[in-house]
Structures are given as structure tokens and as C-alpha cells.
Amino acid sequence: MAIVLSTLSSQTVLTAQAITPPALRAAFLFNFAKFVEWPVDQPDNGPLYLCVLDDSAVEESLTQLLDGAPISGRSVTLLRSVRNRPLRSCHVLYVGDSDAERVATAIEELKYAPVLTVGDGETFARGGGMIGLFIEDGRMRFAINPDAAQRAGLKLSSRLLNLARIVKEGRHGQS
Amino acid sequence: MPRVRPFALMLVVCALARAARAEAQTVDLRMATLEELMAIEVTSASRREQRAEDVPAAVYVITRDEIRRSGLTSIPELLRLAPGVQVARINSNKWAVSVRGFNGRLYSNKLLVMVDGRSIYNPAFSTVLWDTEDLLVEDIDHIEVIRGPGGALWGANAVNGVVNIITRPATQTSGGLVRVSAGSFDTSSVALRYGNSLRDVHYRLFAQSSTYGESVTTQGANANDHWRSVTTGFRADWSGARDALMFQGSATSGRQRPLWFGFDSVSTPDVGWEAVVSETTATDVVARWTRATTAGSAFQAQAYFDHAHRDEAVALYGRRTWDVDAQYHTTLGKRHDLLGGGGYRYISESMQGRGPYTFLPNGLSQQILNAFAQDTIGLVPSRLELTVGTKFERSTVSGLAFQPNVRLMWMTSSRQRAWAAVARAVRTPSLIDLGVHVEYPAALAIPALKLRREIAPVAIPVFVGGLGNPDFQSERLINAEAGYRLNITRRASFDLVAFRGRYDDLQTFEPLPPVVQLVNGQPVLKVLSQQENRLRADTYGAEVSGRVQLGNRWQVDGALASFHLTPHLMGSLDPSLPGYDSHAPAYQWRTHVAMPLSRRGQADIHFFHTGPIDSADVPVIARLDARAEWSLTRQLSVVASGQNLLRPSHLEFNGDKTVLESTQIPRSGGLRLAWRF
Numbered sequence: 090m091a092i093v094l095s096t097l098s099s100q101t102v103l104t105a106q107a108i109t110p111p112a113l114r115a116a117f118l119f120n121f122a123k124f125v126e127w128p129v130d131q132p133d134n135g136p137l138y139l140c141v142l143d144d145s146a147v148e149e150s151l152t153q154l155l156d157g158a159p160i161s162g163r164s165v166t167l168l169r170s171v172r173n174r175p176l177r178s179c180h181v182l183y184v185g186d187s188d189a190e191r192v193a194t195a196i197e198e199l200k201y202a203p204v205l206t207v208g209d210g211e212t213f214a215r216g217g218g219m220i221g222l223f224i225e226d227g228r229m230r231f232a233i234n235p236d237a238a239q240r241a242g243l244k245l246s247s248r249l250l251n252l253a254r255i256v257k258e259g260r261h262g263q264s
Numbered sequence: 265m266p267r268v269r270p271f272a273l274m275l276v277v278c279a280l281a282r283a284a285r286a287e288a289q290t291v292d293l294r295m296a297t298l299e300e301l302m303a304i305e306v307t308s309a310s311r312r313e314q315r316a317e318d319v320p321a322a323v324y325v326i327t328r329d330e331i332r333r334s335g336l337t338s339i340p341e342l343l344r345l346a347p348g349v350q351v352a353r354i355n356s357n358k359w360a361v362s363v364r365g366f367n368g369r370l371y372s373n374k375l376l377v378m379v380d381g382r383s384i385y386n387p388a389f390s391t392v393l394w395d396t397e398d399l400l401v402e403d404i405d406h407i408e409v410i411r412g413p414g415g416a417l418w419g420a421n422a423v424n425g426v427v428n429i430i431t432r433p434a435t436q437t438s439g440g441l442v443r444v445s446a447g448s449f450d451t452s453s454v455a456l457r458y459g460n461s462l463r464d465v466h467y468r469l470f471a472q473s474s475t476y477g478e479s480v481t482t483q484g485a486n487a488n489d490h491w492r493s494v495t496t497g498f499r500a501d502w503s504g505a506r507d508a509l510m511f512q513g514s515a516t517s518g519r520q521r522p523l524w525f526g527f528d529s530v531s532t533p534d535v536g537w538e539a540v541v542s543e544t545t546a547t548d549v550v551a552r553w554t555r556a557t558t559a560g561s562a563f564q565a566q567a568y569f570d571h572a573h574r575d576e577a578v579a580l581y582g583r584r585t586w587d588v589d590a591q592y593h594t595t596l597g598k599r600h601d602l603l604g605g606g607g608y609r610y611i612s613e614s615m616q617g618r619g620p621y622t623f624l625p626n627g628l629s630q631q632i633l634n635a636f637a638q639d640t641i642g643l644v645p646s647r648l649e650l651t652v653g654t655k656f657e658r659s660t661v662s663g664l665a666f667q668p669n670v671r672l673m674w675m676t677s678s679r680q681r682a683w684a685a686v687a688r689a690v691r692t693p694s695l696i697d698l699g700v701h702v703e704y705p706a707a708l709a710i711p712a713l714k715l716r717r718e719i720a721p722v723a724i725p726v727f728v729g730g731l732g733n734p735d736f737q738s739e740r741l742i743n744a745e746a747g748y749r750l751n752i753t754r755r756a757s758f759d760l761v762a763f764r765g766r767y768d769d770l771q772t773f774e775p776l777p778p779v780v781q782l783v784n785g786q787p788v789l790k791v792l793s794q795q796e797n798r799l800r801a802d803t804y805g806a807e808v809s810g811r812v813q814l815g816n817r818w819q820v821d822g823a824l825a826s827f828h829l830t831p832h833l834m835g836s837l838d839p840s841l842p843g844y845d846s847h848a849p850a851y852q853w854r855t856h857v858a859m860p861l862s863r864r865g866q867a868d869i870h871f872f873h874t875g876p877i878d879s880a881d882v883p884v885i886a887r888l889d890a891r892a893e894w895s896l897t898r899q900l901s902v903v904a905s906g907q908n909l910l911r912p913s914h915l916e917f918n919g920d921k922t923v924l925e926s927t928q929i930p931r932s933g934g935l936r937l938a939w940r941f
Contacts, residue, residue: 108293108304109503111435116293116301124298145461146435146503154293172439173899173941185436189329190866191940194895197863216816227305252298258816 111146113229114183114222115154118147118207121220122160122181126244128203136164137180140171142195144185151183177202184208184218192216203242214256219243221256232256317749320651320671320683322348322411322761322807324823328404333858333868335891335905337401337450339429340394344872345856346409347759347823348807349425350848352882352917355927356449356479356489357520359394360917363411363425364763365803365827365848367917374423374691374739376414380431380512382550382568385421387630388581388613390694396546396572398495398516400455400470402441402938405432411807412763413743415667415689416653419634423689423741433510434459434466434501440941447934449907451475451490467500479927480913487927491520506556513549520544522576523925540577547571561594578923579623580616585609589634599642603653606635615695620704620729628695632659649673662692662738684746691739697771697795698736703729706791724780724787730773731794739797740768755813762806769797772838798836801846803829817866822855840879847917849875865894880918886910899940906933 122137137160141148151167159165168179176182176199184195186209196217199206206218213221214234219241221232233253238245293301316325324346336342340359344351350367352360362372373390376383379397386393407429414422438459445453452475459468475492497514520542548570555563567588574581591605614627638653654668669687676682706726745763752758773793780787809823831844852874861867867890874885891905908914913928 108505110306112293113301113304113306116296117298120296120298120301143438144436145438145459145466146433148438149435149461149464149466156294158294176898187436188332190332190893190895190901191898194864194898198898224306228302229304229306230302249298252302 109146109150110224110229111144112150112154114147115150117222117229117231118151118181118183119154119160119165121205121207121249122165124246124249125181125205126246127180128242134163136166138166138168138178139181139183140168140176140179141183142171142176142185143187143191144183147183147185177204179204181205181207184213186210189216192218199241201241205243206237211254211256215258217258219245220253230254234258316408317681317751317757318673318675320649320673320685320747321414322745322747322763324409324411324759324809326407326409328406331401331404331407332893333856333866333891334870335868335889335903335907337445337453338394339397339399339407342401342404342407343409343427344854346407347809348411348805348825348827349409350852350874353479353929354917354924355487355523356476357395357491357522358924360847361392361394362848363409364765364805365829365846366424367847373694374421374741375425375427376418376422377427377429378418379429380550381552381566382548382570382587383585386572386583387611388583388615388628388695390421390691390697393544393574395491395493395518395520395522396516396544398472398474398493398518399429399431399514400457400472402443402455402457403431403437403468403470403499405430405436411761412685412745413667413669413687413689413741415665416638416655416669416687417636419636419655419657419667420632420659420662420665420690420692420738423691423739431499431512434468434499435461437468438466441938442941443936443938445934445936447905447932449477449930449932450934451477464504465500465502467498469496469498471496477930477932480930481925481927482915487523487925489521489523489927491518491522493518508554510552510554511550513547515545515547517545518543523927542574542576544575545571545573557594561592563590563592565590577618578621579618581614583611583613585611598645601640601642602638603640604635604637606633608633613695617701620702622701623695623732624699624701625695626699628661628698630659630661632657634658647675649675659692661698665690665692665738679751681749682747684744686742686744689741689743693736693738696732698732698734700730700732703727703790703792724789727783727788727790727792729790729792731776731792733795736771736795737769737797739770742766756811758808758810760806760808763804765801765803767799767801767803770799770801772796772798772836772841774798775837775839793838796836798834798838799841799844800832800834801829801844802832803827817858817860819858820856822853824851824853826851843879845877845879847877847880849877851875861892861894864896865892867892874916877918882915882918885914885916887914901938903936903938904933905936906931908932 139151141151155165155167176195182204184192184206196206207220208218210223211221211232214232217237219234219237223230231253233250234256316323326345330345331342334345340351340361343349343361348363350362354360360367360372363375366374376385377392384392384397410426414426418426441457443455455472457468457470473494476490478490479487481487493516495514495516499512502509522542548568550568552566557563570585572583587609589607593603595601609632611630615623616626617623634655634657636655640649640651643650651671657665667689669685671685673683706728743763743765745761747761750758774796775793778789778791780789805827807825811821813819827848829846831841833841854872856870858868870889872887876882876884888909889907890909893901893903895901908929908931913930915926915928918926
């Protein structure tokens with residue numbers, strides 16, 4: 090009886106999967122990885138590392154989301170405690186809505202590194218990040234800064250670019 | 265609309281933390297395509313959440329970035345950043361903070377301040393006692409400053425404005441933080457914070473210890489008013505499919521030398537005042553439950569308890585507050601956006617007078633019941649919105665209060681907004697208003713009595729003082745205001761507000777007929793005054809703020825406020841009223857320039873200018889602050905900052921001469937090192 094009950098409740102949890110904004114952000118993060126080509130000098134068949142800086146809700150959602158499903162034949166792993174690691178070990182990095190200076194420092198650290206940077210708001214992309222998630226008219230949208238991706242040697246698929254709002258860095262932006 | 269900082273920040277109209285939910289629970293996020301993810305609706309689940317620029321009120325949001333760039337670390341000091349807020353540091357550990365005047369008398373009693381939905385307005389002193397409000401500045405998400413009456417949503421004492429301090433959810437403060445600082449006035453502080461998650465409960469624990477130095481007396485000596493404060497606390501957040509829970513608590517204890525007048529030194533009247541040590545403690549716990557019921561509807565319930573204890577030269581004060589409130593937000597048809605709710609608060613206070621002070625009653629238990637409702641009606645969809653609402657509040661001490669408002673918002677284009685509002689608000693009587701009794705020898709009170717020419721040197725001792733009044737009534741305001749906002753481009757914005765207010769039944773101190781009494785067999789002449797409601801006042805003024813962003817890292821912003829008050833004596837004989845300006849300057853302005861220093865550094869310069877306050881003998885204040893920050897690594901940053909750089913020291917306030925000594929605030933500098941791991 091106890092087994093039946095716990096099975097039932099876990100199914101309920103699955104179908105009523107919470108789609109909180111952090112969960113939605115995590116799902117976008119996972120999806121973006123499908124549309125990015127990393128430079129060939131990266132180990133080709135090694136795991137794809139996803140990282141979250143300064144947002145434990147997105148990190149938690151990503152943990153629940155990753156169930157071993159591969160992306161383009163590569164296994165996907167959440168790299169934890171990225172606060173104290175070099176950010177270059179990540180393939181995809183979500184930068185939480187932290188202090189502007191801290192976000193800028195992370196972007197600066199990864200300026201020429203092949204890491205897809207995703208952050209909060211269109212301002213993230215304008216400030217030198219690659220993809221900024223934002224809510225507009227009750228839906229989640231994203232802005233892409235193609236120059237930042239190109240500088241880092243990442244290829245973004247046209248399908249991804251077509252769905253995005255394309256932005257440029259501020260005139261006196263990160264120089 | 266794109267999300268543009270700072271004006272597009274979400275404003276949580278009722279000071280409750282943000283929690284948004286997405287509908288369409290059937291989507292499996294693991295399998296969803298990008299197009300499917302982009303179709304999921306994300307709805308807001310808080311009391312009512314609006315972008316600051318869409319609110320038909322004089323709103324300013326101090327963002328986290330502005331807080332960091334100010335170099336300021338205490339809450340009252342941070343309020344200097346909002347337009348129209350008068351922040352006057354009385355001495356090292358006391359502040360007078362007000363909006364649109366009435367910073368005078370002993371306390372600023374018409375500004376309501378909340379921290380995460382919990383009122384920190386002290387009901388006995390009718391003001392905020394800032395010395396026990398000790399938060400980690402890094403934990404503050406933003407501060408909403410609403411000028412003008414807020415009684416229709418927030419209830420009594422939100423007469424001239426409401427300040428909502430919102431802290432960050434625990435999900436955004438994971439990891440460790442160690443911050444140490446040393447300086448010449450804010451002498452030293454150490455802050456520790458650790459955040460993590462246990463399954464899907466996110467939490468943080470924090471502690472902070474701060475010591476502050478001495479100010480300078482008007483004679484140029486050290487004021488001996490140094491103080492210290494220690495605070496510890498936690499916050500936990502959990503969110504599920506439709507529900508979110510928040511639980512937080514903190515405890516603060518402090519030891520101040522507040523420069524009360526030294527009533528014990530009656531025999532040596534030349535001393536005038538002396539430092540008497542005060543000990544304070546404050547604890548609170550807050551729990552909140554938010555549920556998104558259907559698309560666009562949400563229910564929220566909150567409960568808090570707080571306890572305060574102050575052992576001071578004038579009194580031994582204690583308070584316990586229990587508060588529960590609930591609210592529901594929904595839409596009706598296409599045109600109505602409804603918000604309603606109610607609450608119950610029980611406040612139990614005790615006040616044991618010290619020295620020349622006695623309080624009768626020396627304790628007060630108060631129950632306050634409230635209910636509010638508000639409808640925002642789309643007269644012309646996304647063009648013209650009418651908001652009508654009111655709060656009914658019944659207190660066992662001050663009776664029934666009715667605080668309605670009517671607001672109109674006209675969105676002339678995506679870049680321009682114009683709004684107008686009329687509102688009523690009340691300030692309810694406090695324990696001190698009702699029952700204070702203070703008498704002291706006139707020799708000590710002379711600075712406060714220079715207008716009382718009737719007190720000539722007499723042969724018998726003279727005692728002066730004041731009495732409360734059990735029949736003291738609520739002070740009332742009817743205020744009309746209008747505003748205009750313009751977003752010139754994504755990078756430049758401008759905000760203008762003009763207001764007019766009429767205050768009735770304002771507090772006055774009416775002289776009683778002098779009486780001769782025998783005290784210990786000696787005849788003593790007593791010249792006392794009693795609180796009454798015999799002042800009416802008309803006010804008007806304007807507030808302007810603007811911001812231009814020049815590239816990503818350069819910004820110039822500023823604000824200007826003017827205020828004018830005309831007193832009308834309703835048979836009052838209060839000798840301080842002729843020339844009364846409510847201890848507010850006729851104008852004040854500030855400007856700020858932010859600039860990059862190098863790739864990893866930034867610098868900020870702030871200039872504050874406050875006009876003279878004639879009634880309090882405070883001259884013009886020109887204050888320059890500067891700050892520079894370098895990120896050495898992603899983990900380590902260093903900040904150098906200086907305050908009041910223009911002059912060795914200056915006086916900011918002089919309005920409470922009978923009780924508290926005002927001193928000069930010195931030039932100061934400091935260094936801060938923060939390590940995040």
C-alpha cells in the first residue's frame with residue numbers, strides 16, 4: 090500500500106511539474122545548448138557542462154530537469170559550486186541576477202572563452218553577455234548579442250537567432 | 265515593453281516579495297521545444313505587481329545597483345538617494361528622515377516604513393527608530409519610496425509617504441560572503457553570510473557586527489556618542505507549483521550613547537547634556553504564504569511577530585506586536601483589476617518613565633482591525649486607468665479611520681505617462697501623545713525657550729515641561745498631486761510630480777497657565793504646555809528626477825525637491841509656531857555621476873545640497889561623497905569611499921533641542937573588502 094501511494098504521489102508531482110520562472114529559465118538553458126556549436130578544439134565526445142552562478146533556484150530546477158538525456162550525443166552534467174571554479178570549465182553558464190559589477194566581472198572573465206553565457210534581462214546581452222532572458226507580455230523571451238558569441242568562437246544556429254531579439258552592445262560597452 | 269533599469273523594475277505595490285508562476289502545467293519541460301517554452305504564460309502571483317512607471321503615484325525605486333554605487337551602508341543614509349526624502353543625521357546614532365516636510369518636533373511621524381511587509385514604524389514614539397534597523401546592505405534587493413499618502417493600501421501613519429524595503433530571496437544569496445570594513449566614522453564592521461539549499465528549500469544565515477565613531481559637538485569637541493550594533497538572522501524560501509513560502513527572522517542588539525539631555529545633572533546646569541548609554545534589542549519573525557489560484561489571481565497570507573526593548577535615559581520601553589494579514593488579487597472581466605484584503609494587529613507596549621519623565625498610562629494595548637479594497641478600471645484599455653480604493657481601520661485607541669484614494673493614469677504613449685491622485689490619510693495618536701508628563705528645571709531648557717520671553721529670571725525655581733493629552737486626535741491630510749513621466753529613450757528618463765496638501769488637527773504644544781506648587785516644601789513655578797490639535801497647514805511643492813545613461817558604464821542622474829508650508833493657527837498659542845516650516849528645507853537637490861575607472865573598476869561621485877532650515881538654525885548643507893570599487897577577482901572586491909568630503913564637519917539637524925543634542929557629522933573615509941565564495 091505504501092508503495093502504491095508513493096508511486097501515485099510521484100506521478101502527481103510529474104504531471105503537475107512546477108513551471109516557475111526558475112524552472113522555465115532552466116528549460117531554456119537546456120534548450121539553448123542544442124543550438125550551439127562549440128569550437129572543434131573542445132573535447133568532442135566529453136560531457137557538456139552546464140553551470141549556474143548566483144541563482145540556486147535555477148540550479149535546483151536544472152538538477153530536476155537533467156535526467157541523463159544527451160544533447161547531440163553528448164551527456165549533460167550540471168557542474169556545481171561554480172563560484173569557486175574557473176568559469177571556463179562550463180559550456181553553458183547561467184549568470185544570476187547578482188550585482189551589476191559581479192555580472193560584468195563574469196562576462197569579462199569569459200570574453201574570449203567558448204562558454205555560452207545566459208543571464209537575466211536584455212541588459213545582460215547589451216552588457217557583453219550572449220543571451221539575456223526577459224519576460225514580456227507574460228511570456229519569456231530572449232535577446233541575443235551575436236557579436237559576443239562570435240568573439241568567443243561559438244556558432245549559434247539560425248533557428249535560435251530567428252526566435253531572438255538581436256541586440257548590440259552599448260556604444261561604450263565592455264571595451 | 266523591454267525591461268529597462270531602473271524605471272522598469274517591477275514594483276510590488278504592497279511591499280510583498282515577488283513570486284511569479286507560469287501557467288500551462290501540462291508542458292513537460294524536458295521535451296519542450298523553444299517555441300513551446302516561449303508560449304508558456306508567466307503570470308504574477310503577488311498582491312499586485314506593477315512596473316514603477318505604471319503606478320499612478322510619486323514612486324521612486326532605489327535599485328540594488330544604486331545602493332552599491334552610493335557607498336552608503338545604513339538604511340536611513342540610503343534614503344538620501346530618493347528624490348524628496350529629507351535625511352538629517354542628528355548625531356552618530358540618531359536620524360530624522362521625512363518626506364514632504366514634518367521632520368520637526370521630536371520625531372518625523374508621518375512616514376511609514378516597512379521591511380518585507382513588516383512595519384518598523386514605532387507606535388509609541390510615532391517614528392522609525394533607525395538605530396535598531398540593521399540589515400546587511402548586500403541583502404537588500406531594492407527600496408521603494410512612495411511619496412504622498414499611502415493610507416488606502418498601507419493604513420495609518422502613511423501620511424506623507426511609504427518606504428518599502430525588500431530583501432533578496434534566499435535563492436539569490438547562495439554561497440558565502442565575508443565583508444570587513446574599517447573607517448574613520450563608520451569605524452569597523454564584519455558581516456558574514458552563508459546561503460545554500462536543502463532539497464528545494466533555499467536559505468541564508470547572516471550575522472553582522474558594526475561599530476560607529478563619534479560625531480563632533482557644535483563647540484568642536486568629541487561628542488562621545490559612539491555606538492555599536494550586532495545583528496543575526498535567517499531567511500528561507502520555498503516554492504512549488506502554485507505555492508510559495510517564505511520564513512525569516514532577525515535579532516538585533518545595540519548600545520548607543522544618544523546624547524539625551526542629562527536630567528540627572530540638575531545641580532550643574534552648565535553641563536546641559538551628557539551621554540547616557542542606551543541599550544536596545546529588536547527581534548522579529550515573518551512568515552508568508554503565496555498561492556497563485558488561477559491565471560492572474562493570487563492569494564497571500566502573512567503573519568509576523570516582533571519584540572522591541574529600549575533601555576534609555578528617558579524611559580524603559582517594551583513592545584510586542586502580533587500581526588496577520590491576508591489579501592486577494594484577481595481580475596474581473598477585461599476591465600477590472602481587483603485587490604482586497606484585511607488584517608489584524610495586536611500591539612502591547614509599556615513605557616516606564618525615567619528621570620523627569622513619567623507616562624500615564626505607562627502601557628497601552630491596542631488592537632487594530634483593517635479591511636481594504638481597490639479596483640483598477642481600464643476606462644480605455646491600456647490608455648486610461650482609474651483606481652479607486654479605500655482602507656477602513658478600527659483601532660481600540662484611536663477609533664475608526666477611513667482613508668480613501670482616487671487615482672487616474674493616462675498612458676499617452678509607450679514613452680509617456682501622466683497621472684493625478686487625491687487621497688486622505690491620518691496619523692494616529694501614540695502613547696507619548698496621550699500620556700507623557702515631563703518637567704525639568706528651566707536652567708536646562710533655556711536653549712529651547714528662547715521664544716518664551718515671558719520667563720524672566722525669577723526668585724523661585726522655575727520648572728518647564730510638557731504634558732500629553734488623553735483627548736489628542738488623529739492628524740489628517742487631504743492631498744492632491746499630479747505627475748508626468750517620460751522615457752526619452754531607453755537610456756534617459758524624466759519624472760515630475762507636483763503636490764498640494766491640507767493638514768488638519770496638527771499637533772501643537774499649548775502653554776498652560778503658570779502655577780506655583782510646593783515641591784519638597786519649596787515653592788516652585790511650573791510653566792507647562794500641553795499637546796493639542798490646534799494647527800492647520802497648507803503645503804505645496806514639486807519633485808523632479810532624471811537619469812541619462814551614457815553608454816554602459818557612464819550615467820548621470822539627479823533629483824530636485826521643493827517644499828513650502830503655510831501654518832494657520834487655530835487659536836493656538838504655541839510660541840514655536842510663528843515661522844513654522846516643519847523643519848524642512850524649502851529645496852534640496854542631488855546629483856550623481858557614475859563612471860568606469862578601468863575594465864574592472866568603477867567610480868561614483870555624489871553631491872547633495874540641502875537648503876537652510878530657518879526654524880532650526882541649520883544653514884545650507886553641501887555634501888560630497890565619492891566611492892571607487894575594484895573587482896580584484898570574481899570572488900574579491902575592494903571599495904574605497906569618502907563621505908562629507910567638502911568640510912571637516914557640518915550640522916544636519918537641530919530640531920529637537922529639548923531632548924536630544926544635535927551634533928556635527930564629520931568628514932569620513934573607509935575601506936571595505938568583500939569576499940564571496
